[in-house]
Amino acid sequence: MxxxxxxxxxxxxxxxxxxxxxxxxxxxxxxxxxxxxxxxxxxxxxxxxxxxxxxxxxxxxxxxxxxxxxxxxxxxxxxxxxxxxxxxxxxxxxxxxxxxxxxxxxxxxxxxxxxxxxxxxxxxxxxxxxxxxxxxxxxxxxxxxxxxxxMAEVVGREYNCQLTDNQVPIFCQTGDERYDNADKIIIKRADVLPHGLINNVEEKLGQHGEKLLEYVTWLRERCQQLADDNYTPILHIDVYGTVGQAFQENLPRMADYLAQLELAASPLKLRIEGPLDQGSKPAQIQALAELRRLLEQRQINVEIVADEWCNTLEDIREFVDAKAGHMVQIKTPDLGGINNTIEAILYAKERGIGAYLGGTCNETDRSAQVCVHIGIATQPDQMLAKPGMGVDEGFMIIYNEMNRTLALLRAKGVI
The missing domain is CATH 3.30.390.10 (Enolase-like, N-terminal domain)
Incomplete structure (x- = not known):
């Protein structure tokens, strides 16, 4: 053609x-x-x-x-x-x-x-x-x-991926409306929430982390209030390096704080994205790898997610090889060609690191739809509901495209 x-x-x-x-x-x-x-x-x-x-x-x-x-x-x-x-x-x-x-x-x-x-x-x-x-x-x-x-079939065929009938867990983000939008996410029963946009110490994290601690407690209680015991989403919060800022980049103190967050979230699983930002890729890899080791030594079951300075396919391979975090965000626009997104997901999965098919609220409906097909073919651990910060629109686009495609693949006998 x-x-x-x-x-x-x-x-x-x-x-x-x-x-x-x-x-x-x-x-x-x-x-x-x-x-x-x-x-x-x-x-x-x-x-x-x-x-x-x-x-x-x-x-x-x-x-x-x-x-x-x-x-x-x-x-x-x-x-x-x-x-x-x-x-x-x-x-x-x-x-x-x-x-x-x-x-x-x-x-x-x-x-x-x-x-x-x-x-x-x-x-x-x-x-x-x-x-x-x-x-x-x-x-x-x-x-x-x-x-x-x-498009999912093309990816599956050319990258040797076995298409399955499994839905990819969807991660919804609240933006700054972290209470009302969390309610929307809980009511719609998304698999992962809320991102939270914790990008400022004084306003959102708290000088000693107290504001985020309060928010995590509220999230756990709100899930119980609006849903039932069968709804056990993963809590995934992006803190944009503010935990490091608040605790002077001191890893043991950061680990102490993450242990408090784990207790506040229990029994829900907790992921913290971007706990620190060291200002360069080598320093970021070293710090996240050390923080991961420290958490595991102390049996603190909080997963940390790499984001900043983990932008390209080459970056992702370096973070994965160094075990700099439990999961990497594959921020799709940052990788350039979507062929790199596919390669990144498969590389992380093969090496036992969580693959988060992410992106940004600042995308479009079309880029989100294409990413759904990549997700169906490669089966990452989760994918972002995008675009926007309003919950409903991004979740609708991802959820509906995923289910339409899976229904079509079933009808064709592909899965």
């Missing part, structure tokens, strides 16, 4: 770009916006609208395959590529990438995706991760349309 043309359109994401560094420095809320000046290069405001670009590939049989270029909420932070604005990158797609796509034969996904993920610009630099993310989504869709099957 030949690609006969390519079209681009500007789009919006399900959330916003936020200047993480400015927020960590204490920028105050002004309604939904933030006061003060941004500090990360490229930002005009501390919070500004999220932008995306749709890539539509026209196939010779009249079908259209598409994917969405999108970048994470905290663009430019933790070693990531800079802010992704549609007006800056549409010309790059049209002038540099599309001429290499048009006329190509689509006989499969993997080889073509690897080729375009590795493309370099005229100056020798890599293309922005968001561009590689969207282009490879469109290529997976094109491969599925050429083969007249689902």
């Amino acid at each position: 030949k690609i006969t043309g390519a079209v681009v359109s500007p789009g919006l994401t399900g959330f916003y770009f936020d200047d993480q560094k400015a927020i960590k420095l204490g920028r105050e809320h002004d309604g939904f916006a933030y006061l003060g000046e941004p500090v990360t290069t490229g930002f005009s405001k501390v919070r500004q609208r999220g932008e995306a670009i749709s890539v539509l590939l026209l196939l010779e049989n009249g079908a259209v395959a598409y994917g969405d270029c999108a970048a994470v909420q905290y663009s430019g932070a933790g070693g990531r590529d800079p802010l992704f604005l549609a007006s800056d990158f549409i010309p790059v797609l049209e002038q540099e990438i599309f001429p290499k796509l048009i006329g190509r034969e689509v006989t499969g996904f993997r080889a073509l995706a690897e080729e375009f993920d590795q493309l370099t610009r005229p100056d020798g630099s890599r293309y922005h991760t968001a561009l590689r993310y969207g282009v490879t989504q469109a290529l997976l869709d094109a491969a599925a349309k050429a083969a007249r099957c689902t």
Whole structure:
């Protein structure tokens, strides 16, 4: 099946770009916006609208395959590529990438995706991760349309994955509405909650961790109040390095605090994402590996999840090999081509590290749907409900796409 043309359109994401560094420095809320000046290069405001670009590939049989270029909420932070604005990158797609796509034969996904993920610009630099993310989504869709099957089947066939009838556990995030949105998640019985967006010590964690401790206690009690004993979700909270900040990066003191959180969450399982941020990849790997060892020595059953500085496929392999955490977040836009997301999930699973098919609230419905097919094929430990921070919309998109696809695969006799 030949690609006969390519079209681009500007789009919006399900959330916003936020200047993480400015927020960590204490920028105050002004309604939904933030006061003060941004500090990360490229930002005009501390919070500004999220932008995306749709890539539509026209196939010779009249079908259209598409994917969405999108970048994470905290663009430019933790070693990531800079802010992704549609007006800056549409010309790059049209002038540099599309001429290499048009006329190509689509006989499969993997080889073509690897080729375009590795493309370099005229100056020798890599293309922005968001561009590689969207282009490879469109290529997976094109491969599925050429083969007249689902995207999950393409991934399963080309990466030797055994498709199963198992639903991937879905992780819902509350955003700053961590109480009302937690209620929504509990009522809908998502498998994992609440993320919580604990990105500031004074406002959200507490100088001694007391605010998060209170919140974890409330979550446990709320699950019991709104559901029943059969509902035992995993509590997964992203703290953006604030535990390290509050406890002066002292690992034994951090372990003491995580033990308190474990007790507050019991009998629910607890995961803490990004307990510390050491400012560089080598230091982050070393600290998370040491913290994991300390927790295991002390039989503290809190799982820690790597996020910051764990951005690319190569990064993920390094974190996994060092056992820097019990689980890695595979933040899909950060990896560029979705071929890297597939490889990362399989690499972590093969080595006994939890695989979290993540991403960002700042994606689109299309990128979320494509990720569902990757999840069905590779079976990570959990996947993020995305985009947005409103719970209902992101959960609906992931849940419905997953169940539609599984129903279709059952009807076809594939699973």
